[in-house]
Amino acid sequence: MSNYGLSMVSIAGPSKHDCGYCKGKDTSISFGIWAHSMTCADYQDLIDRGWRRSGKYLYKPDLEKSCCPQYTIRLDATKFNMTKNQKKVLHKFNRYVIGNCKAELPAKKPANYVQVKSLQDSIHEPEEQEVNEHKLEIVLEPSSFTKEKFALYAKYQVSIHHDLEEDVSESGFTRFLVDSPLKTNNESDFGSFHQKYTVDGKLIALAVIDILPKCISSVYFMYDPDYSFLGLGKYSAFREICLVQEYNKKFSDLKYYYMGFYIHTCPKMNYKGKYSPSDLLDPVSYKWYPIENFKSKLDETSFVTFDPIERDYPPGWLDPKSLKEKELENVFVLIGDGRIAPIIHIVKFRTSKSFKKNILDYVCSVGLELAHKMIIC
Incomplete structure (x- = not known):
């Protein structure tokens, strides 16, 4: 399927691991997928939603629950x-x-x-x-x-x-x-x-x-x-x-x-803010704001968003309760021999609560547009 220019991913799900910055135990929390193949356009969209890759493993940190929130940073070169x-x-x-x-230097330049x-x-x-x-x-x-x-x-x-x-x-x-x-x-x-x-x-x-x-x-x-x-x-x-x-x-x-990623409390990671003009990605709205807008707030609290909303799910995710079955009809899974089928027609999606939750978490974390483009395998 990847030969047709499609992104093929498997769901790794949530994970907790030790933090490499503050050395906390199981304090770095993220949601992950394994990309067997991915288009550059799809990956661009993912990093603009706070994702990042390590080899073929792609992960999205939970900035609200992790000990050292990792904000996506970009510079207008x-x-x-x-x-x-x-x-x-x-x-x-x-x-x-x-x-x-x-x-050798050319002839003497004017004083001005x-x-x-x-x-x-x-x-x-x-x-x-x-x-x-x-x-x-x-x-x-x-x-x-x-x-x-x-x-x-x-x-x-x-x-x-x-x-x-x-x-x-x-x-x-x-x-x-x-x-x-x-x-x-x-x-x-x-x-x-x-x-x-x-x-x-x-x-x-x-x-x-x-x-x-x-x-x-x-x-x-x-x-x-x-x-x-x-x-x-x-x-x-x-x-x-x-x-x-x-x-x-x-x-x-x-x-x-x-x-x-930019980590405000870590010198090994916050030096990136010295390259100007840089913006940080709002973890909820996915809008870009000048890093200066974040810094004063990050001095007071580790999690900053300019679009606070009441929710009981990770920042930047879709609300799982808002997903309609019609929207899931265009989320496809590989069923073998180069064939794909809508996830809602897979028997396990109807019979296994844990499987269904895993699928919904994936859709909410990548967003509907990408969930409709990438094939689960």
């Missing part, structure tokens, strides 16, 4: 302006690459001369040099496994995240950062990609990104700790913002950079 400190990071990286091979460089000018400055001290190569390619990528990942996880060497495996790396439900081929500009950073023939960093109809979504970034002095985490954000700007010339709707 077409309006991005670097701060003075951000420019210093970029200039430091460029100075390292160019080294002592900097071209001010050079204004765009992000793209600054990013590509080393490429304008005929000779550099170091050879920098940035390659964008469909996500794939190589021994070189895994070696970088293993070194990064052990050195930066203090994972045990025996816990870092090729299969885990593949599931997490190579496997993707988004189909990429030579005829499509969208899908899941790896952006490789190579210096003097050595892979020093790898960005995992999804290129979608309206955005580039950052999935993960890893780097060789030996090159941490280059500020590669920040530099990669500039590279990806620049990539959005370049894609925007071809696709006018693609103008946003999604940095994943």
Whole structure:
């Protein structure tokens, strides 16, 4: 069925797990689905409803009940302006690459001369040099496994995240950062990609990104700790913002950079708010508001919405009691041999309360429009 360009998903359901930020036990709550295949358009719609993927597993956090609410954040890359400190990071990286091979300055400029460089000018400055001290190569390619990528990942996880060497495996790396439900081929500009950073023939960093109809979504970034002095985490954000700007010339709707989740109380996650202008997604209405509108409220309470409503179900979900059977007639399930049927005609939907609840939870969490497009299997 995926060959027909359909999103095929299985329902994983609700889950509780330990929080990687505050270390709470079973305090991070979400609802999940497993995507066997997914169109880039459907995934774009899901992340605009607060979803995110890890490999082929997609999950939607419950911001109201979780210990560290995760707000979807996006930057309008077409309006991005670097701060003075951000420019210093970029200039430091460029100075390292160019080294002592900097071209001679032209004749003396007038006293009132001010050079204004765009992000793209600054990013590509080393490429304008005929000779550099170091050879920098940035390659964008469909996500794939190589021994070189895994070696970088293993070194990064052990050195930066203090994972045990025996816990870092090729299969885990593949599931997490190579496997993707988004189909990429030579005829499509969208899908899941790896952006490789190579210096003097050595892979020093790898960005995992999804290129979608309206955005580039950052999935993960890893780097060789030996090159941490280059500020590669920040530099990669500039590279990806620049990539959005370049894609925007071809696709006018693609103008946003999604940095994943913003967690106000966590320094490892709230630094994302320093890239401006950024918006956070309201977890109830799914409207975007400037991050400044959220910050003062987040200082007082962890769960913020500008559209409060009385409810007894997770924020952003449809009301399960409001669903009509007619609306469920267009929710389809795979029944084998390439055949699909409306979920309401499946015997188990009528006879099993737990099965029916699982289906209703899925529909309420993804919304009717997506529930009508994606096939349950």
